[in-house]
Amino acid sequence: MIYLDYAATTPTSDEALHVYNKVSQSFYGNPSSLHDIGSKAQHLLQSCRRELSSLLNGSENGIYFTSGGSEANILALKSLINAHQGKGNHLITTAAEHSSVFNFFQLMMEEGFEVTFLPIHEDGLIQIKDLKHAIKKSTILVSIHHGNGEIGAVQPIEEIGDLLEAYDILFHSDCVQTFGKIPINIQKAKLDSLSISSHKIYGPKGVGSAYINPNTTWQQEIPGTTHESGFRPGTENLPGIAAFITIAAAVCNHMEIEQKRLNKLKLYLVNELRKRSTFIHIESGWSTDYLPHILGLRIKGMEGQYTMLECNRYGVAVSTGTACQIANLAPSRTMLALGRSETEAKEFIRLSLGKQSTMEDMQKTISIFDTIIEKSLLVRRETKH
Incomplete structure (x- = not known):
């Protein structure tokens, strides 16, 4: 995992x-x-x-x-x-x-x-x-x-x-x-x-x-x-x-060294996710005004709870927000404060990195996102027919 x-x-x-x-x-x-x-x-x-x-x-x-x-x-x-x-x-x-x-x-x-x-x-x-x-x-x-x-x-x-x-x-x-x-x-x-x-x-x-x-x-x-x-x-x-x-x-x-390492991993994720902007909306910015270990995003049209469960199924643990808030299944208050609709707020998921995170983990995670998106598109096509 x-x-x-x-x-x-x-x-x-x-x-x-x-x-x-x-x-x-x-x-x-x-x-x-x-x-x-x-x-x-x-x-x-x-x-x-x-x-x-x-x-x-x-x-x-x-x-x-x-x-x-x-x-x-x-x-x-x-x-x-x-x-x-x-x-x-x-x-x-x-x-x-x-x-x-x-x-x-x-x-x-x-x-x-x-x-x-x-x-x-x-x-x-x-x-x-x-x-x-x-x-x-x-x-x-x-x-x-x-x-x-x-x-x-x-x-x-x-x-x-x-x-x-x-x-x-x-x-x-x-x-x-x-x-x-x-x-x-x-x-x-x-x-x-x-x-x-x-x-x-x-x-x-x-x-x-x-x-x-x-x-x-x-x-x-x-x-x-x-x-x-x-x-x-x-x-x-x-x-x-x-x-x-x-x-x-x-x-x-060890903070400065770890900052640089996590920034490199996060930048890779951001760059890869931007290539998939048709399906994924990044909610975290990329500058010194953002923490190096937190990346928030939404897969358009897919509830965060479903994305989280699918990620878990394929072997990656992510969350739909802060643990103290998701216990009541409420939409992200941060997303609502940013002006997102309740539907959009419920799409939110968070990836957060740490000292055991590697570039290989990032690459596998991107591949898993591709699988989840492809699966979702297939289901939608079948539903239309």
Whole structure:
């Protein structure tokens, strides 16, 4: 099976598994315990915090470990809004956010907040002028993802950060799809908070992190919580955290080389798919404004679910969008935000590449697409007769 669903999750690396097992055996103490075994675990936890903050160019005091990217998004957003809602009740986000963020803002509307959903344009990006126009005196927070999980569009977060700093508005970004793929610099982007996840970069599932600028006031979601400086309840998953940080350092150090390799594979796919433009519409662009590992497309007249099942039948694993959204079989919100009809949105599929992807995989995948399209045309001809 050719695996082209790395944006959904990645296989856990041998290095991460080794560290997970070693820490499970040797650092089994609770980091909150005051005896020596607990202190040993606490020292390792703080070391992980320092390492991750250096990868993000942030402060170790701003790192909070979570169960994953979705929890990091929700807790960071709620903690910031709780602390600053006295300044206003207006929030800004986009129509193409990950479901954890999109659903959170739906809930905020039910709680009485005013939420503006910025449009995304044909390239998948927001326009700074749209953001500036949406800002009100009552605006307290803006949440805009760094990289889109379906078409790979990369938002100009440094430009966004400059604008929001000038207006003294909090800035959160979901960086789950971009961490380890392209550079993230908290200081340059002037981020107040962000979210990242372990299982997107070959670490174990069930581990992630939120970052909140130590100079930014936040209020804990659950009063009386003591773990992670009150950010979330529950004993820290130290083996998972250590494995996460180990592979994060390795991936970030190898990032530039892997970017070039994945760009080469993606360019091959794009060029081959363009030759089949009568049947295939590419939804991802080709520039530095797009992630190197994500390619979104539609086979015209064919539902994405059918394409995915046919790909699976012929030995290639793809998806019809983000895993957290396709569970309810809803059409891609990113496609709808791009102005596609509901029928077109349901045609969408995503190919996402990773460290085990090869040029031979790309060639086989193109051949499989040709087979699926040919089969579909044959069925249509037979139906007409």
